[in-house]
Amino acid sequence: MANESILIVDDEQDLCTILTSFLEKKGFNCHACHNAAEAVEYSKSNHIDLALIDLRLPDEDGITLMKKIKIFHPDIAILIITGYSDVKTAVSAIRLGASDYVSKPLYTDEIYQSVEQALEKKKQPSASEKKDKNKNSPSSKKSKSKKTPKKTNINKDYVLGSSEYSKTVFDHIKLVAPTDLSVIISGETGTGKEVAARLIHQNSKRKDQNFVAIDCGALPEDLAGSELFGHIKGAFTGALNDKMGSFEVADGGTLFLDEIGNLSYENQVKLLRAIQEGEIKRLGSNDNINIDVRIIVATNEDLSKLISDENFREDLYHRLNEFTITMAPIRERKEDIPEFADFFLQQANEALNKEVKGISNKAMKALNRYEWHGNLREMKNVIKRAVLLCNDEEIHEKHLPQMVVEYIPDPPEENFMNNLPLDLKAAAMEAEKSVIIQALRKVGYNKSKAADLLNIDRKTLYNKLKNFNLATD
Numbered sequence: 406m407a408n409e410s411i412l413i414v415d416d417e418q419d420l421c422t423i424l425t426s427f428l429e430k431k432g433f434n435c436h437a438c439h440n441a442a443e444a445v446e447y448s449k450s451n452h453i454d455l456a457l458i459d460l461r462l463p464d465e466d467g468i469t470l471m472k473k474i475k476i477f478h479p480d481i482a483i484l485i486i487t488g489y490s491d492v493k494t495a496v497s498a499i500r501l502g503a504s505d506y507v508s509k510p511l512y513t514d515e516i517y518q519s520v521e522q523a524l525e526k527k528k529q530p531s532a533s534e535k536k537d538k539n540k541n542s543p544s545s546k547k548s549k550s551k552k553t554p555k556k557t558n559i560n561k562d563y564v565l566g567s568s569e570y571s572k573t574v575f576d577h578i579k580l581v582a583p584t585d586l587s588v589i590i591s592g593e594t595g596t597g598k599e600v601a602a603r604l605i606h607q608n609s610k611r612k613d614q615n616f617v618a619i620d621c622g623a624l625p626e627d628l629a630g631s632e633l634f635g636h637i638k639g640a641f642t643g644a645l646n647d648k649m650g651s652f653e654v655a656d657g658g659t660l661f662l663d664e665i666g667n668l669s670y671e672n673q674v675k676l677l678r679a680i681q682e683g684e685i686k687r688l689g690s691n692d693n694i695n696i697d698v699r700i701i702v703a704t705n706e707d708l709s710k711l712i713s714d715e716n717f718r719e720d721l722y723h724r725l726n727e728f729t730i731t732m733a734p735i736r737e738r739k740e741d742i743p744e745f746a747d748f749f750l751q752q753a754n755e756a757l758n759k760e761v762k763g764i765s766n767k768a769m770k771a772l773n774r775y776e777w778h779g780n781l782r783e784m785k786n787v788i789k790r791a792v793l794l795c796n797d798e799e800i801h802e803k804h805l806p807q808m809v810v811e812y813i814p815d816p817p818e819e820n821f822m823n824n825l826p827l828d829l830k831a832a833a834m835e836a837e838k839s840v841i842i843q844a845l846r847k848v849g850y851n852k853s854k855a856a857d858l859l860n861i862d863r864k865t866l867y868n869k870l871k872n873f874n875l876a877t878d
């Protein structure tokens with residue numbers, strides 16, 4: 406039976422009551438706060454294993470609160486609660502250290518599963534703990550090659566994607582994997598950069614050694630140096646023991662540095678030295694430690710822009726840029742959607758112990774039309790929720806979020822005014838259409854709310870949507 410402590414932070418009192426009572430029945434100790442200030446006070450003096458935080462709180466946003474709570478509880482698991490139209494922000498919360506997000510309306514089974522998964526992930530020892538343990542165990546003198554590799558069933562973990570684009574990407578992965586070249590993988594969030602990095606490692610001669618993934622975006626700046634290079638006892642206040650850094654843990658294997666653009670200038674210098682000279686120094690020590698690590702980095706920023714703004718060192722960029730892979734957003738490789746959707750459906754069936762057989766044509770059309778700004782991560786979550794809600798043979802539109810079913814592609818923003826037709830009536834219609842689309846997006850495609858916002862009645866909105874060919878039903 407679970408005994409972990411959960412902090413719930415949401416201004417909706419009813420929701421807190423429901424979640425508290427449900428999670429306490431599952432054996433958790435729960436405490437609810439209704440705003441950020443209360444939550445910070447509570448977290449200063451109470452033990453918390455996991456926090457469920459609403460993205461929108463009356464006094465502060467959920468991400469800022471997450472960062473504050475992490476100061477008192479660095480290892481805490483965080484689940485962000487979001488409205489569907491906030492998914493983009495929720496996805497960036499993951500980059501900043503949240504374990505996952507759950508979107509409203511909330512379903513208790515889904516919450517329970519996400520809570521269990523986040524706590525499970527938190528319990529797994531970090532790579533450095535594993536390596537430290539190996540070091541101290543009686544078998545630590547065994548040569549590295551005798552270490553049991555982590556078993557991964559590649560075909561179960563990923564799909565290739567059937568678009569020409571994806572095929573080329575995987576050809577490039579196969580090409581670069583056996584070499585020792587450093588690789589930059591760029592692409593929007595959720596496009597599969599980490600999956601690609603793991604594939605490179607698994608297909609390299611280093612595959613039996615560690616693959617260590619570090620998210621530079623989630624690392625507080627003052628901890629980043631110690632996380633990467635380790636420290637010796639007394640190096641700084643709080644350094645109570647010697648600690649191995651990721652470079653040492655990854656020795657012989659691959660170090661994956663996600664969100665490399667977030668690394669401080671000082672750590673960029675140390676990283677360059679480590680790559681060029683094959684040695685590092687733990688913080689507080691003068692001893693050089695030889696390391697043999699392959700570096701793969703990922704970024705969703707334009708590194709050349711960071712260089713011209715003097716936020717990223719050009720010499721480091723050139724050292725890293727021995728091979729580049731770009732993961733295109735899903736909306737630019739829509740042929741991949743059915744294959745990924747089916748893969749995530751099977752994954753969700755397995756995780757939720759369900760037997761949903763497929764996705765109806767209409768639902769698949771909606772998946773194809775939607776633009777997936779959170780890319781594969783967002784699609785995986787949408788399909789998992791649809792499987793959870795589905796008691797039919799197939800996923801139908803009713804199982805998908807309204808935002809996905811009723812999605813209308815982005816209106817052209819650039820030079821909108823300049824591109825309006827010179828016929829006044831036609832121009833007015835274009836402008837009206839654009840405002841309607843913006844209103845619908847703002848309220849997550851809820852037509853009643855959009856009509857309110859536009860100051861018209863629901864029926865007028867329906868008629869306008871029909872006239873503009875925007876109606877989906």
Ligand SMILES: Nc1ncnc2c1ncn2[C@@H]1O[C@H](COP(=O)(O)OP(=O)(O)OP(=O)(O)O)[C@@H](O)[C@H]1O
Binds near residue numbers: 562565593596781782
């Ligand atoms: N080829 C693939 N096959 C199956 N699942 C995939 C594939 N690529 C990505 N995914 C899934 O999509 C989600 C996002 O992938 P991943 O973490 O690799 O993206 P990312 O680009 O590194 O994201 P971020 O920039 O936010 O760190 C993960 O749950 C991953 O398992």
